[in-house]
Amino acid sequence: MPALVETRTSGPPTLQTRTRLRLIAASPSLWRVVEPDGRVIGHLQEVAQAGAIRFRARRYSPAAHAFRDLGDFWSADDAVECLVFAR
Template structure:
């Protein structure tokens, strides 16, 4: 597994090449997770916890008009994978 704490100049976490999703900035430390076809499947939020960085997977629930947290992960790829498989 590659190190994922590196960031691009845009601040978005690097995703492994096996992950075809892309990240689009939505706010500071928040990115939309976008499928290759352009559909947004959720959000990735960078969260500081106890001196380290975690990545929170969030999905919008249109019926309740709220975001639902799916979990916090040690790397961005795991958080994005959670969004992909939690459809």
């Protein structure tokens, strides 16, 4: 477990590395990850695990007509980075 675990109370997490991407609220703990042109590349979901906050990267699979979890991450930046590279 990293030395600094992000704990939040409300609003979207702040992205440190991919500032061109935006997070748009879809529900209280779920955000759409959106390109500057408005294209949604996936979802970022906040998940409480072992008393800490983790971030789940989710991508829609048209073939399955469902979302596919790509993984849980300790930072929102890492989860979003996974969505970017999973294209």
